[in-house]
Amino acid sequence: MVQQGGHDSWVVSCISSGGRPDTEISLALNGNNEVERESSANSDMKSLSVRLPVIEYEGRNIICVFKHPKFLYAESRRITLPTFYLSGVQFRSEVGSNSNEFLELQEGDSNIVISLEVTGNVPRYSIICKK
Incomplete structure (x- = not known):
């Protein structure tokens, strides 16, 4: 997976x-x-590549088909792209109790460490903190 232009x-x-x-x-x-298809060939290798948006193609099948005069039938190889899911988020702090909903800080609290634990199959995620 690659990121290009924020996608x-x-x-x-x-x-x-x-x-x-x-x-x-x-x-x-x-x-x-x-x-977008990219083809390349050199003396020992030939390849065909595609760039697929993760959101549109997660969980889908991709099949590479190879035809050669020496093959009686076309050879194919199938892969299924992973499906992403988020199964849980929990944050922990030195202040107050652990919660899955919110954490309230009091005026004067300082040097507070807040940890976020994410479970599931996600390649990356972003966190937004609001005051």
Whole structure:
């Protein structure tokens, strides 16, 4: 996963190496959205890559299809992109009790450490504190 322009994207690459003649590579996606495709080839390797927005493609199947004159049938490899979920958030502080809802600080409190514990499968998250 990469971040570009403030948005998370998957970079999925199908790679073939060592075939003569070159292998024909294609990608099959769920849905019909246009995606940016990047092809590259050098003397030993050929690849096809796509950049997919995480929000639109989480949990979807991506299939790399390889065709070559020596193959009787097209070879394919399928991956399923992860699905993200947040199962819990708890914060702890030296002041007051632990709570999942709020923490009230009193005037004059200083040097207070507040810890946030996030559970689930999330690549990143942001925290907003309001006074």
